[in-house]
Amino acid sequence: MSRVQRGRSKFVRWGQPATAAAIIVVNTVLCWTMAVWPDNVPFSAYIPVAVLAGLFLTPRVLAGVDVAILIAGAYTVVDKNSPPALLGAYAVLVVVMVIMFWVAASRARLGVQGNLGESMLVDLRDRLRTQGELPELPSGWGAELSVLSAYGDSFSGDFLVTSRHDDILELALVDVSGKGIAAGTRSLLLSGAFGGLLGSLPYETFLPAANSYLLRQAWDEGFATAAHAMIDLSTGEYSLGSAGHPPGVRFSAGSGRWEVLEGDEGPVLGVTEGLAFPRIRGQLSRGDALLLYTDGVIEVRNRDLRDGIDRMLGTAERMIGKGFEGMAAKVCTAARAGETDDRAAVLVWRR
Numbered sequence: 001m002s003r004v005q006r007g008r009s010k011f012v013r014w015g016q017p018a019t020a021a022a023i024i025v026v027n028t029v030l031c032w033t034m035a036v037w038p039d040n041v042p043f044s045a046y047i048p049v050a051v052l053a054g055l056f057l058t059p060r061v062l063a064g065v066d067v068a069i070l071i072a073g074a075y076t077v078v079d080k081n082s083p084p085a086l087l088g089a090y091a092v093l094v095v096v097m098v099i100m101f102w103v104a105a106s107r108a109r110l111g112v113q114g115n116l117g118e119s120m121l122v123d124l125r126d127r128l129r130t131q132g133e134l135p136e137l138p139s140g141w142g143a144e145l146s147v148l149s150a151y152g153d154s155f156s157g158d159f160l161v162t163s164r165h166d167d168i169l170e171l172a173l174v175d176v177s178g179k180g181i182a183a184g185t186r187s188l189l190l191s192g193a194f195g196g197l198l199g200s201l202p203y204e205t206f207l208p209a210a211n212s213y214l215l216r217q218a219w220d221e222g223f224a225t226a227a228h229a230m231i232d233l234s235t236g237e238y239s240l241g242s243a244g245h246p247p248g249v250r251f252s253a254g255s256g257r258w259e260v261l262e263g264d265e266g267p268v269l270g271v272t273e274g275l276a277f278p279r280i281r282g283q284l285s286r287g288d289a290l291l292l293y294t295d296g297v298i299e300v301r302n303r304d305l306r307d308g309i310d311r312m313l314g315t316a317e318r319m320i321g322k323g324f325e326g327m328a329a330k331v332c333t334a335a336r337a338g339e340t341d342d343r344a345a346v347l348v349w350r351r
Helices: 003-036 042-055 059-079 083-108 116-131 180-197 202-218 305-321 325-331
Strands: 141-148 157-166 166-178 224-232 235-244 249-252 259-260 281-284 289-294 344-348
Touching: 003 042, 042 059, 042 083, 059 157, 116 259, 141 157, 141 325, 157 344, 166 180, 166 202, 166 289, 166 344, 180 202, 202 224, 202 235, 224 289, 235 325, 249 305, 259 305, 289 325, 305 325, 325 344
Parallel strands: none
Antiparallel strands: 141 344, 157 166, 166 224, 224 235, 235 281, 249 259, 249 289, 289 344
């Protein structure tokens, strides 16, 4: 057993009794101070103890501690001849205990107590972000990513997975059905699965494999859109496939204009098996760029998506004179959807 595992085992073995004993001691001291200085210590001081017990104890241990707190509180109420205000405070304490017991029971179903559940979610969120970090590119290339969650949530339904093997760079920008926290769990699962597929299969088979994986999950709301790009960093040649995703756009340094890469589009992921995912091929010359984005960047209620694309390209056009740095973040923040939808954009350019 590793040192970390041994440390966790000791925590599980000793953490609950030690925490319960500490709370009982605090409760005893609190009861004594209320008896000695009844006018200086408010009865509401029991409430933080009940909250801490609910956060850090299992339901079984918590039930015993709550009984101890209630008995001590009842003694205090009786000792003060039960004025109405004190009875009201005692009723509030009972309500707080019921709520905290429900919280403890919910966490027990997950097998976590205290702040372990929050720590686990933070770790998963950080892993999701790490999965989408852009790899170091050779000189002559640049790239940046921007992901903004709906309403500023920690989790987003939009994510990027990347892979680089020698001079081959692969990017998959995915938009999971739903938004924000509601789509966060599916994003966490899919980012790990898609990250494992990316670079492990011939690039032409990535979208079919991702589609098959998503179908096997049999989620009620399990579809996703994706744009998958393969870029040869030695020649600038690229191949772009779409699964129900908004079309990518390419900036041509020769013409100084953005071009929408329209072509046959594959189906969204997770709906139908066996359909083809056509690909567009081209080449990035020096000064060119390829921009992928999710529908939150361009979608506006009651407006055609073309209007949203034109607006996005207008934002990108105004930034060309300053270079490509910061452009992905700018097109996300300038989206008409604002914080009501997840937004993501990834930009790769050749210097």
